[in-house]
Each structure stands twice: as C-alpha cells, then as structure tokens.
Amino acid sequence: MEFLPEEIDRYTSAHTSDEPDYLKDLQRETWQKVLIPRMLSGPFQGRLLSMISHMLKPKYVLEIGTYTGYSALCLAEGLQENGKLHSIDINEELQPLQLKYIERAGMQQAIELHVGQALEVIPTLNQDWDLVFIDADKENYLAYYNLVMKTLKPGAHILIDNVLWSGKVTEKVAKNDLETQTLVELNQLIQDDKRVQNILLPVRDGLTLVRVL
Numbered sequence: 001m002e003f004l005p006e007e008i009d010r011y012t013s014a015h016t017s018d019e020p021d022y023l024k025d026l027q028r029e030t031w032q033k034v035l036i037p038r039m040l041s042g043p044f045q046g047r048l049l050s051m052i053s054h055m056l057k058p059k060y061v062l063e064i065g066t067y068t069g070y071s072a073l074c075l076a077e078g079l080q081e082n083g084k085l086h087s088i089d090i091n092e093e094l095q096p097l098q099l100k101y102i103e104r105a106g107m108q109q110a111i112e113l114h115v116g117q118a119l120e121v122i123p124t125l126n127q128d129w130d131l132v133f134i135d136a137d138k139e140n141y142l143a144y145y146n147l148v149m150k151t152l153k154p155g156a157h158i159l160i161d162n163v164l165w166s167g168k169v170t171e172k173v174a175k176n177d178l179e180t181q182t183l184v185e186l187n188q189l190i191q192d193d194k195r196v197q198n199i200l201l202p203v204r205d206g207l208t209l210v211r212v213l
C-alpha cells in the first residue's frame with residue numbers, strides 16, 4: 001500500500017540520493033527470480049537505513065530477516081571500521097543471491113549470514129548490539145523485541161519495519177489475524193515502554209525507530 005500521493009512519492013525519491021548500482025541490480029534480480037519481491041526494502045527506505053546507519057556508526061548490527069540482502073547491504077554502509085552486521089534468515093535458498101551481492105559490494109568481511117529460526121539463532125550470537133533491524137515474520141515481532149531488549153545497552157537502537165501493516169493497525173482487527181494483532185500490541189507496548197524513546201516514521205509500510213534510554 002502506498003501512503004503518499006504518487007506525485008509526492010516521485011518528488012521525494014527524485015530528491016533523495018541515488019543507491020549504488022549493485023543495489024539496483026539486486027532489486028532487479030530479486031523481482032525477476034524470487035517470490036514476494038515487494039518484501040525487499042527498496043531504494044527510498046534503503047537510503048534511509050543507510051543514512052541512519054551512517055549517523056549511528058554502529059559496530060555491531062543484528063538484522064532479523066535477510067531476504068535477498070538488500071537492507072543488510074544498506075545498513076552495512078554505515079558500519080564502523082571492522083564492524084559487523086549479522087543477518088538471520090530461515091530460508092537457506094536465498095543464500096546464493098545474498099552472497100553474490102555481498103561479494104559484488106565488497107562486504108564479505110562486514111556481513112555474516114546465519115540460516116535458521118531467528119528466535120533460536122539470536123541467543124547464540126552473544127554480541128553487544130548497537131543497532132537491531134527487525135524485518136521478519138510479524139507473528140514473532142513481540143518476541144523479537146522482548147528478546148533483544150533484554151541485552152541492549154543505553155544508546156542502542158532498534159528499527160522495526162512494517163509497523164503500519166498497510167494501515168491495518170488502525171482498523172478493527174479480525175480475530176484470526178495474528179500478524180496485525182501482534183503489530184498492534186507491539187506498537188502499544190513500545191509506546192508505553194519507559195525504557196525507550198520511540199518514533200513511528202510513516203515511511204513505506206511504517207518504520208519505528210527506538211532508542212534505548
């Protein structure tokens with residue numbers, strides 16, 4: 001769902017820095033070859049992720065939901081020297097494409113991929129995260145937030161994608177719609193969480209930025 005009128009959307013993109021060529025090619029190849037290509041963050045959100053990462057200069061980033069690696073490559077742009085982004089995805093079939101573009105971007109040292117259930121992999125990654133990007137199965141968003149909040153130190157940040165869920169979070173939620181229910185619950189939990197400062201950015205499908213106090 002597009003929240004902005006088309007001409008505003010076009011103008012916004014026309015006045016935003018362009019992405020590197022390898023991201024254009026990754027996006028094209030994802031649309032040609034992979035199921036549900038709209039899951040990829042895309043140029044505008046990707047440039048925002050890159051900008052946030054450059055501003056925060058994280059040493060260690062955790063990404064939950066790699067897909068074809070687009071957002072991982074954007075977030076890795078702002079890593080400190082010798083910093084590392086760990087990205088988890090349950091679908092191992094995506095690895096050849098992820099690896100192809102990580103190599104093309106020259107980010108082999110900066111990005112480490114993990115295959116598996118994120119809730120099982122995260123506790124094995126014993127790391128002090130500076131930035132966490134949650135962008136996987138919506139039913140587990142509350143679990144991801146609670147799990148990472150246990151270890152994050154003051155000054156760490158969390159980004160959470162799809163928090164508007166095509167606007168469904170503002171409507172009456174159907175009893176069997178676990179994804180929307182979870183997102184509504186998480187958005188309220190964050191709003192009431194005294195441990196954080198938060199802002200819900202109406203970018204694309206909604207992106208929440210959380211700063212741990």
Ligand SMILES: C[S@@+](CC[C@H](N)C(=O)[O-])C[C@H]1O[C@@H](n2cnc3c(N)ncnc32)[C@H](O)[C@@H]1O
Nearest residue numbers: 039040041065067070071089090117118136137
């Ligand atoms: C929206 S896509 C991620 C998009 C990517 N961050 C980007 O912007 O280019 C969600 C990904 O989460 C993965 N996923 C879903 N459930 C998962 C789970 N339980 N553990 C790990 N990954 C999961 C899916 O395989 C899919 O590739």
